[in-house]
Amino acid sequence: MDALFAKGDALGPVQKRRRIYKDDSKRRPEATSKAGPSHDRTLNSVSLHTSVPKSLRQTSPPSENIPKYSHIQDSKLRTKLTRQSVQSARNRALVKDAELLLAEEVGLIEVEGDLEKTWRVGQDEVAQAAGQEAAKGRKEWTLDGGPYRSRYTRNGRHLAVVGKKGHVATFDWQAGTLHAELQLQETCRDITFLHDHSHFAVAQQKYVYIYDRDGVELHRLKSHIEPTRLEFLPYHWLLASVGNAGYLKYQDTSTGQLLVEHRTKLGACNTMAQNVHNAVIHLGHQNGTVTLWTPNLPHPAVRLLAHLGPVVSISVDPSAGGRYMATAGQDGTVKVWDCRNWKGAVRQWSTRGGGGELEWSQKGALAVATGGSVNVYSKPSIQTPFAATVTPPLYLTHPIPHRPLTSVRFCPFHDILTVGHTAGLSSVLVPGSGEPNFDSAEADPFENKRARREREVKGLLDKIQPDMIALDPEFIGSLAPPPKLSTAIDGQADIPFARLPRLERLRMRGKNKSMKRFLRKQRKNVIDPRAVRAF
Amino acid sequence: MVKISVLQHAPAAHLPQRPGDPTPTSRNLDPLMHPFARARERMRALNAAKMERMFAKPFVAGLEGHVDAVETMARKPESLDMVASGSWDGGLILHDISRRTRVLHVDGAHQGKVSGVCFADSDRLLSCGVDRNVKLWNIRSSSDDDQNEAGPSSGQKPLSVFPGKTAFNSIDHHRSDPLFATASNIVQVWDETKSAPISNLTFPTSTETISAVRFNLSESSVLASIGSDRTFTLYDIRTGKAERRVVMQMRSNSLAWSPTFPTLLLLASEDHNLYTFDIRALKTPSQIYKAHVAAVMSCDWSPTGTELVSGGWDRTIRIWKEGVGTAPEVYHTKRMQRVTSTIYTADARYVLSGSDDGNVRIWKAHASEKLGIVTARERAAIEYRDTLKERWKMDAQVGKVSRSRHIPKPVYKAAQLKRTMLEARQVKEERRRKHTRAGETKPKAERKKVVVAEQT
Numbered sequence: 001m002d003a004l005f006a007k008g009d010a011l012g013p014v015q016k017r018r019r020i021y022k023d024d025s026k027r028r029p030e031a032t033s034k035a036g037p038s039h040d041r042t043l044n045s046v047s048l049h050t051s052v053p054k055s056l057r058q059t060s061p062p063s064e065n066i067p068k069y070s071h072i073q074d075s076k077l078r079t080k081l082t083r084q085s086v087q088s089a090r091n092r093a094l095v096k097d098a099e100l101l102l103a104e105e106v107g108l109i110e111v112e113g114d115l116e117k118t119w120r121v122g123q124d125e126v127a128q129a130a131g132q133e134a135a136k137g138r139k140e141w142t143l144d145g146g147p148y149r150s151r152y153t154r155n156g157r158h159l160a161v162v163g164k165k166g167h168v169a170t171f172d173w174q175a176g177t178l179h180a181e182l183q184l185q186e187t188c189r190d191i192t193f194l195h196d197h198s199h200f201a202v203a204q205q206k207y208v209y210i211y212d213r214d215g216v217e218l219h220r221l222k223s224h225i226e227p228t229r230l231e232f233l234p235y236h237w238l239l240a241s242v243g244n245a246g247y248l249k250y251q252d253t254s255t256g257q258l259l260v261e262h263r264t265k266l267g268a269c270n271t272m273a274q275n276v277h278n279a280v281i282h283l284g285h286q287n288g289t290v291t292l293w294t295p296n297l298p299h300p301a302v303r304l305l306a307h308l309g310p311v312v313s314i315s316v317d318p319s320a321g322g323r324y325m326a327t328a329g330q331d332g333t334v335k336v337w338d339c340r341n342w343k344g345a346v347r348q349w350s351t352r353g354g355g356g357e358l359e360w361s362q363k364g365a366l367a368v369a370t371g372g373s374v375n376v377y378s379k380p381s382i383q384t385p386f387a388a389t390v391t392p393p394l395y396l397t398h399p400i401p402h403r404p405l406t407s408v409r410f411c412p413f414h415d416i417l418t419v420g421h422t423a424g425l426s427s428v429l430v431p432g433s434g435e436p437n438f439d440s441a442e443a444d445p446f447e448n449k450r451a452r453r454e455r456e457v458k459g460l461l462d463k464i465q466p467d468m469i470a471l472d473p474e475f476i477g478s479l480a481p482p483p484k485l486s487t488a489i490d491g492q493a494d495i496p497f498a499r500l501p502r503l504e505r506l507r508m509r510g511k512n513k514s515m516k517r518f519l520r521k522q523r524k525n526v527i528d529p530r531a532v533r534a535f
Numbered sequence: 536m537v538k539i540s541v542l543q544h545a546p547a548a549h550l551p552q553r554p555g556d557p558t559p560t561s562r563n564l565d566p567l568m569h570p571f572a573r574a575r576e577r578m579r580a581l582n583a584a585k586m587e588r589m590f591a592k593p594f595v596a597g598l599e600g601h602v603d604a605v606e607t608m609a610r611k612p613e614s615l616d617m618v619a620s621g622s623w624d625g626g627l628i629l630h631d632i633s634r635r636t637r638v639l640h641v642d643g644a645h646q647g648k649v650s651g652v653c654f655a656d657s658d659r660l661l662s663c664g665v666d667r668n669v670k671l672w673n674i675r676s677s678s679d680d681d682q683n684e685a686g687p688s689s690g691q692k693p694l695s696v697f698p699g700k701t702a703f704n705s706i707d708h709h710r711s712d713p714l715f716a717t718a719s720n721i722v723q724v725w726d727e728t729k730s731a732p733i734s735n736l737t738f739p740t741s742t743e744t745i746s747a748v749r750f751n752l753s754e755s756s757v758l759a760s761i762g763s764d765r766t767f768t769l770y771d772i773r774t775g776k777a778e779r780r781v782v783m784q785m786r787s788n789s790l791a792w793s794p795t796f797p798t799l800l801l802l803a804s805e806d807h808n809l810y811t812f813d814i815r816a817l818k819t820p821s822q823i824y825k826a827h828v829a830a831v832m833s834c835d836w837s838p839t840g841t842e843l844v845s846g847g848w849d850r851t852i853r854i855w856k857e858g859v860g861t862a863p864e865v866y867h868t869k870r871m872q873r874v875t876s877t878i879y880t881a882d883a884r885y886v887l888s889g890s891d892d893g894n895v896r897i898w899k900a901h902a903s904e905k906l907g908i909v910t911a912r913e914r915a916a917i918e919y920r921d922t923l924k925e926r927w928k929m930d931a932q933v934g935k936v937s938r939s940r941h942i943p944k945p946v947y948k949a950a951q952l953k954r955t956m957l958e959a960r961q962v963k964e965e966r967r968r969k970h971t972r973a974g975e976t977k978p979k980a981e982r983k984k985v986v987v988a989e990q991t
Contacts, residue, residue, distance in 0.1 A: 004754035008798030014816045095564045107542040130541035235571045277570045415542045431541045440560035446549035462575045476574045498958045
């Protein structure tokens with residue numbers, strides 16, 4: 001029996017004593033725990049086989065500022081929390097190390113001295129200085145059929161263009177292969193790719209149509225009437241459209257059902273943008289308001305009077321986690337807003353020629369197409385608060401003689417800006433606007449057919465439910481806020497049913513008394529202690 | 536002089552060098568490049584949890600052969616596939632569970648029920664019955680004959696018979712020596728070569744019937760038994776006397792020593808719970824396992840000592856993690872009756888249950904585990920999914936999917952009723968305490984209610 005006890009002792013203590021700290025003075029210092037090598041032969045023989053081998057141990061030392069959990073009494077929980085925070089600190093360090101592996105370099109224009117200006121550099125000069133591959137980005141497409149709009153796929157490889165008169169084309173602009181070319185013979189207002197280049201949606205005269213890569217019409221979405229703008233939310237597989245009737249409609253492209261339609265009550269809408277970081281749709285209206293929409297709210301999440309006169313264009317900065325929004329109005333001003341604090345614009349300036357299209361690039365360059373030219377502004381100056389209405393320092397400018405300029409799109413992962421205008425499209429090189437290092441798991445310009453299929457299936461499996469869209473995307477996995485409605489009695493919440501007093505347990509009976517019905521109506525969405533008490 | 540450089544990707548760096556090469560991938564861990572990373576990971580965790588439940592098909596096979604309830608089972612040491620089972624009809628079967636055949640089938644091995652079986656060594660089997668005999672069987676010859684699916688051979692003769700004075704309830708063989716212990720109204724230790732017991736072990740004042748006896752797996756001279764007098768007793772066969780005895784609130788139905796922690800003892804109790812006792816501290820159990828809604832009839836440790844299985848009168852089998860006293864995995868099937876014996880296989884991948892309906896059933900120990908070869912990629916995916924489930928288990932939806940189990944309506948209702956009753960009892964106790972003088976009675980921890988007395 002004693003031999004058995006000795007074996008047990010070598011493996012572990014009898015029982016972990018649960019210590020409840022009534023007062024801290026009784027707490028023993030932690031140094032009393034046994035240190036140094038044990039002389040127990042059984043223990044030594046066992047410990048050899050139970051420890052993690054050296055090759056599997058973490059080599060990098062844990063970082064210094066790991067939170068201490070000494071206030072937590074449950075030792076198992078404490079150990080777990082400590083282990084988690086050590087691991088996350090280690091992960092952060094490793095991510096920082098991984099930045100060294102980013103191979104490609106961002107483009108730039110550098111000037112020497114104050115007398116040289118970047119905006120004086122013309123496109124010919126840029127194209128000459130660019131490498132052979134990059135110079136291919138400078139292109140002029142002369143096309144008939146009215147002002148053009150364009151859209152790139154998420155990997156920047158494919159381009160879809162649509163002319164007002166119904167000319168639709170999708171092509172791989174790098175390889176120069178045409179996927180589909182259609183003459184739809186009716187007014188087309190917008191185009192967007194769906195999850196990848198294999199499908200695209202066109203906002204036509206009456207409805208939204210979905211075509212496949214070869215231009216075969218797959219669906220006519222009859223519920224989207226007279227659409228003007230389209231957006232596709234890639235992680236939620238939602239096609240959002242807004243039209244002349246002022247309805248914002250979400251269509252789930254994985255299941256095909258019309259998810260929800262919101263009545264904006266603000267008349268015809270010609271301006272839409274999405275925030276890629278939280279999938280909120282920004283709409284700009286005729287009366288100068290900008291509204292932010294999510295599928296699960298019947299009213300706008302944010303409503304903002306941005307301009308005196310119609311809003312012409314909106315764009316959200318993808319380089320700062322969706323923190324900044326830029327709007328352009330018919331009144332000829334461009335405003336940059338901070339999406340966390342809507343009290344006034346961060347910066348505003350007026351442009352020549354009134355109303356203009358704008359778009360932020362991946363690296364945070366803002367292109368504004370007004371009048372007969374495209375102006376590009378670079379990052380730190382447009383986002384720093386500045387009271388006066390002064391144009392921020394210009395980065396690049398490019399005149400285009402074919403007014404009006406109807407769309408500006410940056411090509412992801414390239415230094416290319418595509419401007420749509422009456423006579424077709426022009427691609428302009430904007431050094432430093434594109435993200436140089438793509439992630440193959442998200443969007444890969446060089447992906448092959450198998451990778452595309454794989455991504456499609458993975459994307460469907462990881463499809464986020466539309467009710468997860470909120471202004472703050474990080475709410476998932478964080479602590480839930482305390483509930484507003486609770487069954488608390490006298491300030492004590494969460495009393496189990498069995499412990500409630502008898503009267504409370506019987507409370508559910510007699511729900512249909514007229515007085516109670518009246519009180520319930522009164523109580524709608526209001527937590528009034530008096531009404532609760534009477535109830 | 537203006538310095539201009541425009542971003543360009545070299546196709547050579549991103550396309551395969553030769554046809555057939557894998558396409559090179561590149562990574563950018565910047566969080567801005569991965570919008571909705573958290574939401575997507577949660578979605579993946581939810582899918583993983585759903586997939587786990589989808590593939591949770593634990594039942595593997597049923598082994599027939601017994602006419603009446605399967606009372607006892609034993610696995611052959613140093614073998615993965617041989618399991619012996621004894622039944623109330625007196626039948627004794629040696630199953631080959633990998634081929635699902637009967638290697639040996641003795642009909643009427645004992646008069647009345649076979650109350651215990653154990654392996655003496657790799658080719659001999661011991662069985663005891665209520666007919667007051669212990670019989671030693673040879674299993675080598677029959678397995679050589681290759682009489683698969685052999686019918687009941689009542690002509691099979693035991694190698695030797697050890698007659699006793701009272702009905703035997705249980706038998707266990709010593710790990711290394713040719714000794715075995717039997718349980719009747721006393722614990723007897725026998726030598727395989729002698730026809731009478733070499734020693735009788737009993738607690739001095741005990742008058743109970745011993746229902747099970749087990750040798751410790753590490754210190755093989757130590758012996759534990761449980762008795763009808765709500766007790767369990769520890770003996771040492773070298774000193775030849777009972778060392779400790781613990782009287783509990785309710786009697787135990789089965790016991791098992793931990794295979795990895797030598798002082799740990801598992802008891803399946805009549806009060807719907809399982810208890811582990813560290814025999815160095817017998818005052819309180821080291822863990823209580825609560826989920827059964829009727830008496831627990833049998834229990835066994837997994838050979839790794841990290842999991843345990845129990846079968847109950849409520850017609851369910853539960854698989855527990857060691858040290859986690861709630862929310863076990865539940866197995867049940869429509870035609871399975873009261874589970875009277877459960878056992879792990881030696882590779883810890885399967886669980887066997889013998890029930891009142893006379894069948895021995897094979898279950899997977901992990902319900903959604905894939906059987907067969909798992910490739911490295913698949914293994915990596917499984918591990919990733921497991922990590923996701925672990926990481927997101929606090930999420931309401933993920934947690935609910937991975938926690939909820941369908942259980943038969945009677946079991947569900949019984950659990951509900953039990954919970955209500957226990958809660959009512961607790962509320963009553965609280966009220967009573969509230970209305971008596973302060974400090975008169977103190978709430979007693981559940982662990983401290985289990986043991987009534989500890990005797991030496």
